[in-house]
Amino acid sequence: EIVLTQSPGTLSLSPGERATLSCRASQSVSSDYLAWYQQKPGQAPRLLIYAASNRATGIPDRFSGSGSGTDFTLTISRLEPEDFAVYYCQQYGNSLTFGGGTKVEI
Amino acid sequence: QVQLQESGPGLVKPSETLSLTCSVSGDSISSYYWSWVRQPAGKGLEWIGRIYNTVSTKYNPSLKSRVTMSVDTSKNQFSLKLSSVTAADTAVYYCARHTYYNGWFSPAMDLWGQGTTVTVSS
Numbered sequence: 667e668i669v670l671t672q673s674p675g676t677l678s679l680s681p682g683e684r685a686t687l688s689c690r691a692s693q694s695v696s697s698d699y700l701a702w703y704q705q706k707p708g709q710a711p712r713l714l715i716y717a718a719s720n721r722a723t724g725i726p727d728r729f730s731g732s733g734s735g736t737d738f739t740l741t742i743s744r745l746e747p748e749d750f751a752v753y754y755c756q757q758y759g760n761s762l763t764f765g766g767g768t769k770v771e772i
Numbered sequence: 773q774v775q776l777q778e779s780g781p782g783l784v785k786p787s788e789t790l791s792l793t794c795s796v797s798g799d800s801i802s803s804y805y806w807s808w809v810r811q812p813a814g815k816g817l818e819w820i821g822r823i824y825n826t827v828s829t830k831y832n833p834s835l836k837s838r839v840t841m842s843v844d845t846s847k848n849q850f851s852l853k854l855s856s857v858t859a860a861d862t863a864v865y866y867c868a869r870h871t872y873y874n875g876w877f878s879p880a881m882d883l884w885g886q887g888t889t890v891t892v893s894s
Contacts, residue, residue: 667833698873701880703817710866710887711809711817716880717873723882754817758879761833762807762819 668693670755670765677770685742687768689755694735699758702731702740705767706751714753715740745770774798776867776885784861784892790854794867794885801848805870805877808841808852810863811887818863822870823850824877857892864889 669692679685689700697718703711713722715731718738728743742749750772755765780792794806805828808820821831823841831839840853854861865888868881 699879701878703881705817710868710884711881712884713871713880713882716871716878716882720873722871722880756817756879761830762822762879764817764819766816 667761668695668757668759668763670757670763672753672755672765672768674768675766677768678772679745679770680772681745681747683745685740685745685749685770687740687742687753687770689733689738689740689765691736691738691757693759695738695757695759697734700731700733700738701756703754703756704749704751705754711754742770774869774883776869776883778865778867778885778888780865780888780890782889782891784857784890785894786858786892787856790852790857790861790890790892792852792865792867792888792890793849794851796848796850796869801843801850802845804872806843806850807868807870807881809866809868809881810861811866812860812863820852820854820865859892862890862892 671690673688700718702715705711719731752767775797777795784790805824807822823829826843838855843850867885869883871882
């Protein structure tokens with residue numbers, strides 16, 4: 667099973683700042699099979715990025731994904747108040763796994 | 773507008789079988805892959821398994837021995853059964869739809885139900 671490790675666990679930033687979230691895989695992951703989600707308290711996850719760098723429908727362009735192999739990054743260029751949430755990366759190899767999440771807080 | 777809605781008992785006794793249904797409205801269930809994902813309170817997401825039509829299933833290896841998923845195309849629903857539950861199975865359970873990328877299955881899930889809380893307790 668491929669393990670995804672997200673860092674940092676918590677990111678304390680202010681609105682307008684840039685957020686850089688890391689997702690590291692224990693084995694190489696196909697970029698086609700790497701996704702990012704946002705989750706707010708009491709809500710279901712929301713797909714942000716699929717295939718490592720493609721924004722999902724309706725996702726603002728301040729969100730971007732990059733990376734390949736074992737290292738992937740989600741960048742939020744300028745944090746808006748509604749962006750403070752928990753972010754998960756996800757991969758699909760022989761099974762589907764999620765990272766432990768990064769909380770972006772004010 | 774496509775919507776997903778989970779339903780099922782909110783309380784299940786230990787050692788019994790948890791049964792949930794996801795009702796799909798606004799699109800045909802036959803066109804997509806579907807998954808179940810769960811989340812214990814205050815913790816991260818865990819994939820349970822996915823199904824395509826009535827013939828293709830893939831389960832999380834850690835749960836495989838206890839999981840059964842099925843599709844009822846006549847009702848546009850898919851279901852989850854998790855047997856021999858314990859307190860560790862207490863969680864919010866989500867159903868979700870997989871998207872496609874370049875015409876092929878993508879693990880990314882672009883549509884989610886609101887989630888249903890299942891508590892395992894006697």
